[in-house]
Amino acid sequence: MLHLDMDAFFASVEQLTRPTLADRPVLVGGLGPRSVVAGASYQARAFGARSAMPMAQARRLVPHATVLPARFPLYSAVSERVMAVLAEAAPVLEPVSVDEAFLEPPDLAGADAATVHEFGVRLRKAVREATGLPASLGAGSGKQLAKIASELAKPDGLRVIAPDEERAVLDPLPVRALWGVGPVAEQSLRSIDVHTVGQLAAMDLREVTAVLGTAVGTELHRLANGIDDRPVAPRGAAKQVSAETTFDTDLTAMSAVHEAVAKMTAAAHRRLLASGRAARTVTVKVRAADFTTTSRSETSPLPSTDLATLTATAVRLAGSAVPAGGVRLIGVSLAGLTDDPPPALFDPQPPPAPAPLPVVTEPAPEPPRPWRTGDDVHHPDHGHGWVQGAGHGRVTVRFETRSTGPGRAVTFSADDPALTRADPLASLE
Numbered sequence: 001m002l003h004l005d006m007d008a009f010f011a012s013v014e015q016l017t018r019p020t021l022a023d024r025p026v027l028v029g030g031l032g033p034r035s036v037v038a039g040a041s042y043q044a045r046a047f048g049a050r051s052a053m054p055m056a057q058a059r060r061l062v063p064h065a066t067v068l069p070a071r072f073p074l075y076s077a078v079s080e081r082v083m084a085v086l087a088e089a090a091p092v093l094e095p096v097s098v099d100e101a102f103l104e105p106p107d108l109a110g111a112d113a114a115t116v117h118e119f120g121v122r123l124r125k126a127v128r129e130a131t132g133l134p135a136s137l138g139a140g141s142g143k144q145l146a147k148i149a150s151e152l153a154k155p156d157g158l159r160v161i162a163p164d165e166e167r168a169v170l171d172p173l174p175v176r177a178l179w180g181v182g183p184v185a186e187q188s189l190r191s192i193d194v195h196t197v198g199q200l201a202a203m204d205l206r207e208v209t210a211v212l213g214t215a216v217g218t219e220l221h222r223l224a225n226g227i228d229d230r231p232v233a234p235r236g237a238a239k240q241v242s243a244e245t246t247f248d249t250d251l252t253a254m255s256a257v258h259e260a261v262a263k264m265t266a267a268a269h270r271r272l273l274a275s276g277r278a279a280r281t282v283t284v285k286v287r288a289a290d291f292t293t294t295s296r297s298e299t300s301p302l303p304s305t306d307l308a309t310l311t312a313t314a315v316r317l318a319g320s321a322v323p324a325g326g327v328r329l330i331g332v333s334l335a336g337l338t339d340d341p342p343p344a345l346f347d348p349q350p351p352p353a354p355a356p357l358p359v360v361t362e363p364a365p366e367p368p369r370p371w372r373t374g375d376d377v378h379h380p381d382h383g384h385g386w387v388q389g390a391g392h393g394r395v396t397v398r399f400e401t402r403s404t405g406p407g408r409a410v411t412f413s414a415d416d417p418a419l420t421r422a423d424p425l426a427s428l429e
Contacts, residue, residue: 001103001104001140001143002104002108002120002123002137003100003138004082004136005137005150005154006082006099006100006133007155008041008045009039009075009079010028010038010039010075011026011044014026014071016131017074017402017424017428018386018398018427019400019405019406019407020398020400022406024066025043025049025066026067027041027044027058027065028067028068028070029070030055030069031055034246035054035056036052036054037049037050037051037052037053037054037055040053042155044065047061048062049061049062049065068374069372069373071374071376075098078428081131082101082127082130082133082135085126085131086123089123089126090103090105090106091106092232092233094232094233095235100150102143102146104232107119112162113162117139117158117160120137121158136155136158137150137153137157137159138151138161139160139161140160141161141166142226142227142229143228143230143232144178144226145169145226148161148169148173149161166226167226170197170224170226171196171198171201172196172198174196174197175194175195175196175224178220178224180223185212192207192211198224200224201221201224201226209221238275239335239337240334240335241268241333241334242268242271242332242333242334243264243333244329244330244331245260245331246328247260247327247328250326250328251326252326252327254319257286257318258315261311261314261318261332262314264331265307265311265314265332269305273305277337277338278303278305278337279334279335280299280301281297282298282310282313284317284330285321285332286321286322287329288323288326288328291328292323293329295321296321298316298317303337314332318330370395370415372387373387374386375421376421376426376427377419377420377422378422379397379419379420383399383401384426385399385407393413393414394411394412394413395412395414395416397411398410401427401428402428403429
């Protein structure tokens with residue numbers, strides 16, 4: 001079993017397509033006060049920055065880092081290249097996310113560690129040739145060991161765990177390293193003085209199930225003993241599509257809530273159409289300023305792909321989900337998906353008239369700047385570039401792509417008509 005994991009994927013793609021940033025600390029994510037880090041380069045991780053960390057904290061740790069907004073269409077395009085390489089190596093592929101996957105190449109059935117290592121060298125080389133990016137590869141007798149091996153291989157390495165060294169690798173690891181051990185299970189095991197995988201493996205199964213329950217205890221005891229017969233399986237179709245956003249400042253007017261719900265519904269709707277399916281269930285999630293979360297759902301007897309119908313339902317649900325205080329987060333999910341979208345049968349009902357929340361409305365925000373750091377730009381003379389900084393009526397653009405090497409920076413008037421927004425995929429050329 002092999003597990004391939006692209007190293008610091010989002011940040012690595014940014015460094016690849018913006019060569020000036022190679023070997024520099026890069027943080028990917030939003031700039032708002034509530035934004036989190038979506039990706040951090042290894043140069044940023046050296047200072048303590050990590051994915052899922054509040055961006056404000058990461059910027060304090062790495063004040064000299066370049067902070068860029070995520071470019072998900074670009075990451076998806078690179079991911080497709082990675083998965084295409086892996087698909088050539090194995091007929092069955094199990095993507096775990098855009099940057100990692102399990103595979104079980106038929107050529108490695110019964111192979112020794114040396115043969116697996118040689119195969120891994122060739123596979124990593126093929127991924128780098130196709131994408132220009134580093135990848136870590138792990139190999140073991142099952143998914144658990146392959147995943148652990150790829151973690152041990154990081155960054156940009158290869159690790160094969162042979163059968164005769166499984167116990168030496170597993171035993172000293174913390175129990176949290178096992179698949180399925182979360183904070184609750186970890187605390188339960190700590191309460192009986194079990195801290196390592198080796199300690200868990202040495203326990204009697206009856207003791208484990210008494211603490212963790214029959215299903216969870218049995219599975220974790222098997223994994224701790226290196227028994228993992230889960231097959232590689234292609235990912236099934238998603239059960240829902242969704243979109244959500246956290247606001248920099250709490251929403252305090254119902255009109256703003258309705259506008260946000262409409263935007264989130266539209267984003268989820270785009271994913272629904274891309275999947276070629278229709279939805280029967282609309283769910284709205286609202287998180288208040290005090291982090292209290294409320295959800296409301298409605299299921300229709302007929303599936304729909306009509307944006308107006310889905311939006312009207314979401315807006316109606318939001319009316320009963322919004323708390324008395326401000327709104328911190330709004331999410332909309334579309335579920336009950338079917339593979340045969342029917343035509344819209346009924347005209348959508350208009351959303352109810354917005355009613356103000358019992359909170360004083362905040363002043364209107366300042367108009368956004370025309371450019372933000374990280375935007376992709378095209379200029380007829382200089383080609384493709386990205387915004388390094390903008391403000392005070394000026395914008396500085398560095399013109400470079402993957403193939404150009406580090407480019408030069410040019411400053412323009414922010415309203416220069418020669419500057420146009422560009423497709424991020426052009427930076428891959």
